[in-house]
Each structure stands twice: as structure tokens, then as C-alpha cells.
Amino acid sequence: MTSPGDEANGPADRDSSGRATYGIHWSESGDLRIELAEKLDVHTVPSLRAKIQEAVGSKTYKTLVVDLERVSHLDDFGALLISEIRQQAEAGGRGFSLARVPENVERILSLVHFDDESVCRPLPEKERPNILVRLGRASLGQFFNTRYMISFLGSSVLALLAVLVRPRLLRWGDTLTQMEKAGVDALPIVGLISFLLGLVMAFTSALQLEQFGASIYVASLVALAMVSELGPIMTAIVVAGRSGSAFAAELGSMRISEEIDALFIMGFRPTLFLAAPRIVAAMIVVPLLTLFSDIFAIFGGLVVGVTMLDLTPHSYIAQTMKTLTLFEVMWGLMKSMVFAALVAWVGCLRGFQTRGGAAGVGSAATSAVVSAIFLIILFDSVFAVIRSYW
Amino acid sequence: MTRDPIIQVERLAARYGDATILENVSFTIERGEIFVIIGASGCGKSTLMRHMLGLDRPFSGQVKINGVDIHRSTDEQFRRTLRNIGVLFQSTALFGSMTLAENLALPIVEYTRLPQKAVDQLIRMKLCMVELSGFESHLPSEISGGMKKRAGLARAMALNPEILFLDEPTSGLDPVISAEIDQLIRHINQSLGATMVIVTHDLGSIMNIADRAVMLDKKRRGLIAEGDPRTLRDSSDNPDVRRFFRREAKSESPAP
Numbered sequence: 245m246t247s248p249g250d251e252a253n254g255p256a257d258r259d260s261s262g263r264a265t266y267g268i269h270w271s272e273s274g275d276l277r278i279e280l281a282e283k284l285d286v287h288t289v290p291s292l293r294a295k296i297q298e299a300v301g302s303k304t305y306k307t308l309v310v311d312l313e314r315v316s317h318l319d320d321f322g323a324l325l326i327s328e329i330r331q332q333a334e335a336g337g338r339g340f341s342l343a344r345v346p347e348n349v350e351r352i353l354s355l356v357h358f359d360d361e362s363v364c365r366p367l368p369e370k371e372r373p374n375i376l377v378r379l380g381r382a383s384l385g386q387f388f389n390t391r392y393m394i395s396f397l398g399s400s401v402l403a404l405l406a407v408l409v410r411p412r413l414l415r416w417g418d419t420l421t422q423m424e425k426a427g428v429d430a431l432p433i434v435g436l437i438s439f440l441l442g443l444v445m446a447f448t449s450a451l452q453l454e455q456f457g458a459s460i461y462v463a464s465l466v467a468l469a470m471v472s473e474l475g476p477i478m479t480a481i482v483v484a485g486r487s488g489s490a491f492a493a494e495l496g497s498m499r500i501s502e503e504i505d506a507l508f509i510m511g512f513r514p515t516l517f518l519a520a521p522r523i524v525a526a527m528i529v530v531p532l533l534t535l536f537s538d539i540f541a542i543f544g545g546l547v548v549g550v551t552m553l554d555l556t557p558h559s560y561i562a563q564t565m566k567t568l569t570l571f572e573v574m575w576g577l578m579k580s581m582v583f584a585a586l587v588a589w590v591g592c593l594r595g596f597q598t599r600g601g602a603a604g605v606g607s608a609a610t611s612a613v614v615s616a617i618f619l620i621i622l623f624d625s626v627f628a629v630i631r632s633y634w
Numbered sequence: 635m636t637r638d639p640i641i642q643v644e645r646l647a648a649r650y651g652d653a654t655i656l657e658n659v660s661f662t663i664e665r666g667e668i669f670v671i672i673g674a675s676g677c678g679k680s681t682l683m684r685h686m687l688g689l690d691r692p693f694s695g696q697v698k699i700n701g702v703d704i705h706r707s708t709d710e711q712f713r714r715t716l717r718n719i720g721v722l723f724q725s726t727a728l729f730g731s732m733t734l735a736e737n738l739a740l741p742i743v744e745y746t747r748l749p750q751k752a753v754d755q756l757i758r759m760k761l762c763m764v765e766l767s768g769f770e771s772h773l774p775s776e777i778s779g780g781m782k783k784r785a786g787l788a789r790a791m792a793l794n795p796e797i798l799f800l801d802e803p804t805s806g807l808d809p810v811i812s813a814e815i816d817q818l819i820r821h822i823n824q825s826l827g828a829t830m831v832i833v834t835h836d837l838g839s840i841m842n843i844a845d846r847a848v849m850l851d852k853k854r855r856g857l858i859a860e861g862d863p864r865t866l867r868d869s870s871d872n873p874d875v876r877r878f879f880r881r882e883a884k885s886e887s888p889a890p
Contacts, residue, residue, distance in 0.1 A: 286794045290746045319794045319826055320763065321746075324756045351825045356759040357767070600775050601730020 264288035276305035281314035284322030307339035419521040426487040427529025438537040442544025463563035466545035480583035484616035488591035492612035495595025496605040519592040530584030646695035673850035720790035724801040728774040735770035780811040
């Protein structure tokens, strides 16, 4: 191992780490001299720097000289080491200088702007904006968000009206694809969930109603609850999770890769081109899904009724038919059409609002589902109020 | 230059499905040189690069980096080899949810034992190297294309790897910024001694920085030329090569 240093004065400290070595000793003029040697790079510096800082910190000196003559290789990690030694010296109000800097080292030091005050000196702590500023920014953000939402609501309504007047404006191919994705592909999961829901509802209510000998009313309960409330809500929530998030993610990626801007420049209206097919598709297929959901739930209830309550399938169906009116079914389907429009609309809205990169797409999808579920419940309450004043 | 191969590509064949992209490609890259892979669009430059990085598996043949066959090495060997490699991807692949400083800090914090203050200072030096000082807390979406390329370069160099792969470092940039990036690449190559493997079509930058070049061709699915780009331009016996370097249209297909 090479040991750099003026042997006459004798090194005070000496250590090595990997291929890098250093020696510390006093020069004749009374300065503290650190001699660095060999490779100061990404592999050696992390373990060397603490040792050198400790050794230097334990000495009292006026001026610190770093001798680089024997450094064979240095990268920016090496520059970091030297810069940290300099900071240590200057923090104590002492002098600092470099000695015998080889040309290749000089080149790196100039590449990282070693002598530039703003780069290799510690940065003053950045001030966080105070609470009022942050509150103001957040409110402004909310305000613009709301404004965008209202303008998007307007343009979606206009797009849908335009489609009503001239159906040729709608891109039917895309609409059919979306109908398949949002509707047909969702049928198995909606069917399974509804069947189990009907089963559970019938089972829990049967325990109570049987005590009064009113077990036939299990059929009424399942049918009514499902058709007027749970069917539309449950289907809408499944669609929000499957398709609302997909709309937001798809349009969000299109937004950040400038595809939506490209559509706009080509003279298409992005709302009509992208949002309208999705909203229309959802409004067509979600009521159908809801109908399936009702049927599967009634079938689930029927299974419980026949196996546990000694009802015949015929009497169960007859009781169901007696309970349900056409109005009830249509009311449920109408609700589910509104929910579908809300889910698709808010999914597209969040997609169009996406900013930033991959993370932006993720939060757009999350926010689409959360907003959709909130809107579903909100509008369901509105419908309940309307019906109670009917 | 003394011969000290750092990357050896031997009889590499690349296929995606049934489509053969490259066949029987062999060349050697020496330590410390700036090596450029050129060729017309769609000739398999990026495919070759993906194979050299181990992102795609070759149909046959091998790629050795520092003597390690990266497609047949153990996981541990492969990881160790990767630590000697930095990549600037064509679309920069900066993480959009992180600031520039966080992007750079990610590999440094993972692979070195430095306290946060030292890492911060190191990042300032690195950003300064690529002329981006003061942009530590910007998100990639808030800076321009040229700045993103430079930030991507700084991240590729975070651990001062022996080999830097640069995929189209100057594409889509104005000539002045391209020249600045070329200069930066030269600087880094000279001062840090990194081997550079660059995929590009930028003729100006090829002439400015390349020590050696290989040219790929779509029809031949492999190399059609290898050597100093200036020599290739002036005295290649292959008309396709000369056309590429002189930026000429194919004479047999004039505009209708």
C-alpha cells in the first residue's frame, strides 16, 4: 500500500478504503495537509468520507491544504468528498486550498462547477409557503376544477343533444365496442354478485319472517328491494369500478400523450368524439345489466325460498309478480340510466382533467370511481325524495 | 487505441414472433470509445440495443459485457453487470411523479451509503454537469424536451457507470441544444472515461462525437458497414452507406 506524505513530518493519520488512500500530516509552514491518492470514485468515497471528516474534525488548524497530486482517477463522488472537506474547514472559519491538482482532476472539478458558490456550497433551506398562501392555492385549484366541471357538463349535454338531433354524429363503431366492454363483459360479475345478494337477502329476511308465518313475503321483499333500489345501485357501482375507471385511465393517457390535443387540432370535438360514445353506450347497456341483475337476484331468492322455506317455485314467482308493478321496474331502470350517465360522464371528466404523467393517470382512475360512487348515492337520495313527494 | 473489449456481440439473431429483425450480427466495443449504431428507421437499432441491455432475449448468439454473457448469466451476475450500465431511454423514462432530484437520488440512495446532505450536494453537482442547476424540485412534466434529455443523461450517470447507452440523445432537439449535448457527451467520455454506445440518426452528432460506427440495414437484417464514420462517408463501397451519410434520396425512386 502506498503511503503518501512527507515522511519528515510524519503522518498523523493514515487509512485506506478499497483502492483509495489518504494521509494527514502537518506541513512545515504549520498547515494541515491531506494527501488523497489513487481512485476517488463511486466505490471508494462513501466509506472514506466519514473517516476523513472525523480525522480532520479532531485537529485544530489554521489552513487546510488538500493535495491531489497522486489522485489517478476522480469522479463527481470524489469532487463531493473534496467539497465536503472544504465546507468543514470553512464552517470553522479556516482557510482552504487545493494543491498540485492534476489536469484530469481539474477537468472534472470544472465540469461540476467546483468553484461556483451556488453549486458546491450548502443551499439555504427552502421556505415553505405559509398557510394562507397554501390555502389560497388550494381554493383557486378547487375553483378552477369546478369551473372546468361545469363547462364539461355543458359541452357533454350539447354533444348528447347534437347526437339526439343527428344520430350520424355519433361514432357508432366506437359506441358498440364500448357497449361490449361495459355491458356484455360485465354480465358474469353482475350476475354472480346479484345472485349472491338475492340469496343473502332472502336468507336474512327468512329468519325474521318465518317467525310470523309470513315466509311468502320473502319473495316480495327480495323483488321490491332489488328492483327499486339495490339492482340499479349495485350495477352502477360495479360499472363505476370496471368502466368508469377504465374511461378515466384511457382518456387520461390520451390526454398526457397529446392525443386529445391532436383530435382537437384535426377539428373534432373531443367531447363528441370520445365522451359521447362512452356515455351513450353506458346509458344503453347499464339498464339492461340492471334488468339481468334483478332477474338473477330473484332467482337467488327463489333458491332460498324453495330449499329452506318449503315454497314452491310457482308460488314464489306468483308472489313476485304480484308485488312488482311495471312502474316499479321502469322507475328502477330509469334510475339506472341516470346512474350510467353519471358514471360515464365523471369517468370522462376525470380523464380529460388528467395532468402530469403515470401518477396522474392513476389518480384520475381513483378519482373517477370515488366521484362516481358519491354521485350515485347523491342522486339516489334525490330520487327517494322525489318519490316521497310524488 | 489498445484493444480492451468491454462489449462483445457475437452472431446475435433477434426475432419478434416470426419476424426476423437481425441475423448474424457481430461486433466489439472497446473500453472508453464512443460507439455509434446508425441505420435507417426501422432497421433494428433499438432492437439491437434492447438485446445488448438484456431487456429482450436473443433468438441465438450472445452479448458479453465485461466478459459476462448477460443472457446466460446468473441473476446475481446480471445485476452486478447492470450496475456498470447507465441508460438514457429514447423517451427519457424519467419518473413523472418524482422531482428531478428524486429521480437522480433513487439509484444513489439505493446503492451507496451516503447521508442525505451528501446526496443532495452530489445531485446538485450532477445537475450542474448537465447545465440544469436550480431545477432540483421541478417535475419532468414541467421542463422542456432538451432539459428532459439532459436530466435523463444525469440520471443515467448517477452512479458513474462504465458504460452509457444513449438512445437517440439528440432526437427532436434544436441544432444548438443538440450540439451542446454532443459536447457534454464528449466531456463526460473524456473526463469520466465512460464507454458510450449511442443509437442515433443525427448526422451532425455522428460526425462530431463518434470514434467508430456500425450501420444496420433492414434488407440485410444486419451490419453493412463498420468503421470511422468519416471514412465511411467518404470511401465506403456500399452506395446505401454513402447515401445515408450524404443525406441523399434514393435515385431510383424520384418523386412521382
